[in-house]
Amino acid sequence: RMSFFVAIQVTRIIPEEGPALDDLKVSTVPAPVCGSSSIEVRVKAAGTNFYDVLMLQGKYQHKPPLPFIPGSEFSGIVSKVGKNVLNSGFNVGDHVLGSSLVGAYAEIIVTSPAQLSHMPKGMTFEEASMFRSASCTSWAGMVVRAKVQPGEFVLVHAAAGGVGLTAVQIAKSLGAIVIGTVGSDRKAAIVREAGADYVINYTTNKHFAPKIKEITKGRGADVIYDPVGGDVFDESTRCIAWNGRIIILGFTSGRIPSMKMNRVLLKGCSIMGLFYGRYGMEEPHIHQQAQAGTERLFLEGKLKPFIYKTYALEDLGKALLAIASRETIGKAVISLDQKPASKL
Ligand SMILES: NC(=O)c1ccc[n+]([C@@H]2O[C@H](COP(=O)([O-])OP(=O)(O)OC[C@H]3O[C@@H](n4cnc5c(N)ncnc54)[C@H](OP(=O)(O)O)[C@@H]3O)[C@@H](O)[C@H]2O)c1
16 A cells, blocks of 8 residues: 655746745655665654755756655654664664755655764754754865864855854864855844854955955955855955965855966965765765764854744745745754644
8 A cells, every 4th residue: 555745846847037936835745665775764854955946946966857855954753764774773763864865855755874863962853954964064164175274264155054154163163263254234143143253244345355354464364165156256266365275165146156277376275166965975984074073063062053944844935935035044944843834
């Protein structure tokens, strides 16, 4: 007998213009079978990410075949364990968090033990659902790629974003002096609360390079963490320090920038790509270290999850629209226990 569950299933690529994101509907779909090497999790919450929006618009590097259930991180309770993975350390009833390419915006998800970890003590389901992707990305960016040293100046762009707030906190934990940028003044307070020493509004200060030079006494930023690209990247190249590292994470501005190589030479700087998802495949030990490192920082109170708002599964489109329109501060979270806004 086939069983069913509720999920957001996407059957077409969403056009970029218009309110189509708001139109995502829940549907009842056949439940995936939990194979002998899989684990089934009853989802309690799912974290949202900017790249969900890109994936729904067909603009992300990973293009799943239609129809698919989006959502790449979740928390929940283990509900079935396949017979080949009974010794994987996960048992029915365990509270877990996990990542997956797709499938998290649903009541249940079938995954593998390698994608799961136990929820750290003191973490809520909502926090656990949005913790891993952003935190591990910034840990890899600051520790593995930039190798941030105490006393270095670290400039974090879109610092009030989901990824940005983790970057600020992780750079602070490494002893850096942190400068965060934000697109509107209402976002500044939270960036300070996360530990930033300076906050700059890059909408009203498009030419922020002189300000960075002033703060760093002419030196420039040693590390620039850039999820925005476009004009923000261009301006960054004017205030990167000698031996500086620019970490490229994404292009929320919508423009992939470029840089003349003579500038790279003259500045003696490095431009480094960061694609966290690939560590799982290429260097799984880095993923293990990032998980352990971020969990330790959470338990020490140095890495706090910032939740913007929780939404019902039915309101996923509203959550994604809030990200795309730069409204969110920290992460929007989908809670499977929450009633849709229209029914409140
Ligand atoms: N490379 C990796 O491994 C990796 C992993 C995770 C995420 N990412 C990337 O990191 C970035 C941030 O992800 P996130 O989920 O944490 O999102 P987010 O930072 O919460 O949201 C994006 C932010 O980008 C800023 N932004 C600037 N120009 C924008 C524009 N034209 N439209 C929309 N936003 C704009 C906004 O902040 P302001 O209003 O303050 O400008 C906005 O809040 C994304 O590019 C994502 O793809 C990369």
